[in-house]
Amino acid sequence: MDVARRNNVRVLGNPEGRTLVFAHGFGCSQEVWRRVVRHFLDDYRVVLFDHVGAGQSDLDAYDRSKYDALDGYASDVLEILAELDLTDVVFVGHSVSSMIGVLAANADPSRFGALVLVGPSPRYVNDGDYVGGFERADVTELLDTLDANYLGWSSVMAPVIMGNADRPELGAELTESFCRVEPSIARHFAHVTFLSDNRGDLARVSVPTLILQCMDDVIAPSTVGAYVHAQIPGSTLVTLPVAGHIPSLSGPEHIVAAMREYLG
Amino acid sequence: MTPFELYANAPCGLLTSTSDGTITEVNATLTALTGLSRDQLVGAQFAALLEPGSRMFYETRHLPVLRLTGEVREVAVTVRRADGSGIPVLVNSTLDQSGIQTAVFDATERTAYERSLLDARRSSDVAALRLGVLQRASSAFASSLTEDALCDALAASAREGFDASYTAVALVDGNGDFRIVAGDHPPMGLDIVDSELPKARAVRLRKPVTIASPEEAEAEFPELAGALRDARIRSVSVMPILDGDRPLGVIACSFLRERDFDHDFLDLQAALARQAAEVLVRIRLQRQLEVLALYDQLTGLLNRELMREGVSSAIGKASAGASPLSLFFIDLDGFKEINDQLGHRVGDAVLQEIAGRLGATVRTGDLVGRFGGDEFVVLCADVGHEDASAIGESLREAVRAPLDGVPATLPVTASIGVAVYDPALGRETTTDDLLSLADDAMYASKGAGKNRVTLVVR
Numbered sequence: 001m002d003v004a005r006r007n008n009v010r011v012l013g014n015p016e017g018r019t020l021v022f023a024h025g026f027g028c029s030q031e032v033w034r035r036v037v038r039h040f041l042d043d044y045r046v047v048l049f050d051h052v053g054a055g056q057s058d059l060d061a062y063d064r065s066k067y068d069a070l071d072g073y074a075s076d077v078l079e080i081l082a083e084l085d086l087t088d089v090v091f092v093g094h095s096v097s098s099m100i101g102v103l104a105a106n107a108d109p110s111r112f113g114a115l116v117l118v119g120p121s122p123r124y125v126n127d128g129d130y131v132g133g134f135e136r137a138d139v140t141e142l143l144d145t146l147d148a149n150y151l152g153w154s155s156v157m158a159p160v161i162m163g164n165a166d167r168p169e170l171g172a173e174l175t176e177s178f179c180r181v182e183p184s185i186a187r188h189f190a191h192v193t194f195l196s197d198n199r200g201d202l203a204r205v206s207v208p209t210l211i212l213q214c215m216d217d218v219i220a221p222s223t224v225g226a227y228v229h230a231q232i233p234g235s236t237l238v239t240l241p242v243a244g245h246i247p248s249l250s251g252p253e254h255i256v257a258a259m260r261e262y263l264g
Numbered sequence: 265m266t267p268f269e270l271y272a273n274a275p276c277g278l279l280t281s282t283s284d285g286t287i288t289e290v291n292a293t294l295t296a297l298t299g300l301s302r303d304q305l306v307g308a309q310f311a312a313l314l315e316p317g318s319r320m321f322y323e324t325r326h327l328p329v330l331r332l333t334g335e336v337r338e339v340a341v342t343v344r345r346a347d348g349s350g351i352p353v354l355v356n357s358t359l360d361q362s363g364i365q366t367a368v369f370d371a372t373e374r375t376a377y378e379r380s381l382l383d384a385r386r387s388s389d390v391a392a393l394r395l396g397v398l399q400r401a402s403s404a405f406a407s408s409l410t411e412d413a414l415c416d417a418l419a420a421s422a423r424e425g426f427d428a429s430y431t432a433v434a435l436v437d438g439n440g441d442f443r444i445v446a447g448d449h450p451p452m453g454l455d456i457v458d459s460e461l462p463k464a465r466a467v468r469l470r471k472p473v474t475i476a477s478p479e480e481a482e483a484e485f486p487e488l489a490g491a492l493r494d495a496r497i498r499s500v501s502v503m504p505i506l507d508g509d510r511p512l513g514v515i516a517c518s519f520l521r522e523r524d525f526d527h528d529f530l531d532l533q534a535a536l537a538r539q540a541a542e543v544l545v546r547i548r549l550q551r552q553l554e555v556l557a558l559y560d561q562l563t564g565l566l567n568r569e570l571m572r573e574g575v576s577s578a579i580g581k582a583s584a585g586a587s588p589l590s591l592f593f594i595d596l597d598g599f600k601e602i603n604d605q606l607g608h609r610v611g612d613a614v615l616q617e618i619a620g621r622l623g624a625t626v627r628t629g630d631l632v633g634r635f636g637g638d639e640f641v642v643l644c645a646d647v648g649h650e651d652a653s654a655i656g657e658s659l660r661e662a663v664r665a666p667l668d669g670v671p672a673t674l675p676v677t678a679s680i681g682v683a684v685y686d687p688a689l690g691r692e693t694t695t696d697d698l699l700s701l702a703d704d705a706m707y708a709s710k711g712a713g714k715n716r717v718t719l720v721v722r
Contacts, residue, residue: 025324026324027321027324027325027328028324028325028328031332032328032332034332064427065423065424065427065428065429068427068428068429068519068520068521069429069496069519069520069521070520070521071429071496071520095324134316134320135316137317138315138316138317138320139317139320140317141315141316141317141318141342142316142317142318142320142321143317144317144382145317145318145320145321145340145341145342146321147382147386148340148375148378148382149321149325149339149340188427192521194320195521195522196521197498197521197522200478216309218311218312218319218323219320219323219324242284243284243285243309244284244285244311244323244327245323245324245327246323246324246327246328246331249327249328249331249332250283250284250327250331
């Protein structure tokens with residue numbers, strides 16, 4: 001199996017540098033990291049990839065049984081690290097990929113030097129005293145919304161010129177696959193993302209972990225960030241002065257600063 | 265006149281917000297649409313106006329696309345109004361240096377229409393998926409010739425039908441013991457004697473047994489909970505495979521996350537189990553027929569055909585290994601009188617009893633067959649003429665022992681002919697040759713006064 005093709009793996013930056021592996025969350029592709037990675041290319045080796053089903057990954061590799069749990073995605077991460085023979089990796093996971101990183105690092109800590117969890121949530125649905133922020137019915141409503149926006153998923157599949165609308169100084173860039181997600185896979189991934197429960201995996205994390213929490217993040221509220229921080233032994237929690245759930249796009253410089261501060 | 269005054273009553277809601285989504289101005293159409301005043305809207309997050317599910321979509325999909333491409337068109341979301349009701353809208357947004365401009369269109373009627381289409385499409389998708397799974401299962405089952413192949417096909421069909429992380433099929437025997445025949449299911453092989461496992465409960469109740477969460481596993485199956493946790497399994501559904509009311513086994517599906525074992529799920533699992541049960545019953549019947557065709561129905565011994573095959577293959581092995589073999593031809597003396605005087609039922613019982621005695625007299629691997637009527641054949645490999653005489657005597661003694669329900673005035677004895685084939689003597693033989701040699705020796709015993717053993721060496 002060609003792991004690099006399956007996950008559309010791209011290796012950029014300084015081959016002599018420490019390796020940063022960036023993983024995107026639900027609803028997007030590796031494009032979501034574009035404004036962050038450019039700040040690391042000089043002194044880090046940067047690995048980007050798409051989860052199977054997203055971006056330019058190999059859709060034929062989508063095995064529904066395998067990807068019925070985050071464990072399937074975590075095993076892909078480990079295969080990518082093995083394929084590139086990487087160690088001391090800093091794994092940067094956004095949203096659901098922070099839990100994927102936790103599972104991968106728990107399965108084989110030897111390849112990981114650190115985890116950076118951006119907007120992590122081990123469980124989105126409230127459960128007793130635990131407040132994930134959503135009710136089960138909300139997830140059902142999200143699935144309805146996905147279906148209602150079926151066209152929206154496929155219509156952004158064509159190559160587009162990216163204007164960096166809010167940052168015209170960055171100019172236009174051509175991208176081939178902006179946030180392409182196969183609709184039926186998006187639906188399944190939404191199930192797996194928003195109905196998983198990985199609270200029990202946090203306490204087993206043994207690699208140094210940085211948690212980046214946004215302000216006013218409704219998907220991963222600050223109480224959830226605090227929960228993750230309390231559960232992962234020795235973790236560091238930093239709140240970014242950025243609102244919303246996608247700081248890589250709305251405040252990339254704050255992610256860069258926090259990571260550089262942590263990684264030294 | 266500001267643009268917002270100019271477009272106060274435009275046919276769509278209009279709003280501007282900062283690039284992080286904080287509303288800076290709205291028009292009157294939007295206040296009417298939402299039921300919220302301008303003061304309530306300005307300063308709020310646009311995302312906060314949405315129903316939670318819509319907001320999840322907005323935050324994870326809409327916003328990233330808007331930030332990267334500068335524009336999002338016709339996104340369908342639901343706005344929560346001041347009175348708590350939801351109103352479906354379509355949203356267009358553009359993003360530039362001054363912030364986000366958004367137009368909001370009431371899509372109530374369109375959405376109601378699309379909603380009914382969507383519901384119809386979803387239920388037809390579910391039906392089509394289910395039908396596809398059942399059709400593929402049906403053809404895979406039909407082409408299965410053995411129990412193992414059928415169970416493999418069932419495990420594969422269940423994996424496909426439910427996206428299960430693990431599926432396994434276990435069949436149950438007459439003692440209630442399970443044997444995992446197909447698939448992979450880490451904790452299923454566990455042997456916990458003190459408590460009832462899901463598979464046993466499913467078979468006992470003839471109903472599906474589900475474990476919806478680790479908490480439920482802890483409460484319902486405490487001795488299994490740890491093994492499930494180790495395998496990272498969070499939910500399990502075990503469906504009995506039934507032939508009418510008779511349990512044949514179970515099909516188990518396990519998941520690494522919590523799944524809804526709703527009506528649709530259990531219905532499909534039951535349909536797969538039902539289809540598999542039908543084929544399993546057919547395969548077993550087929551096998552019984554094959555067995556019937558090769559074994560003597562009264563005594564369970566090998567029949568003439570199978571016995572001849574056994575002799576033929578034993579001659580081949582004896583020749584190849586240069587080891588001797590002995591063939592015993594046994595004809596009962598006095599059996600006709602029992603049939604005539606005591607009836608066929610007693611006669612049949614005598615044949616069954618003697619068949620059992622013959623089998624108990626020789627070694628486990630030796631072949632014992634009924635050639636028809638009151639004729640039996642015994643084949644012992646690796647037995648030369650020295651031992652053959654002793655075995656012949658044992659067989660004769662075994663037959664001669666008193667029989668329950670048969671008076672001493674009607675004794676049953678055996679006239680036995682033994683043909684020994686010893687490749688070391690340099691001669692060859694065939695099945696027919698050896699059988700007729702033993703048959704002749706048996707007649708010699710009869711002629712010499714019955715109840716004796718005659719031995720010839722080929």
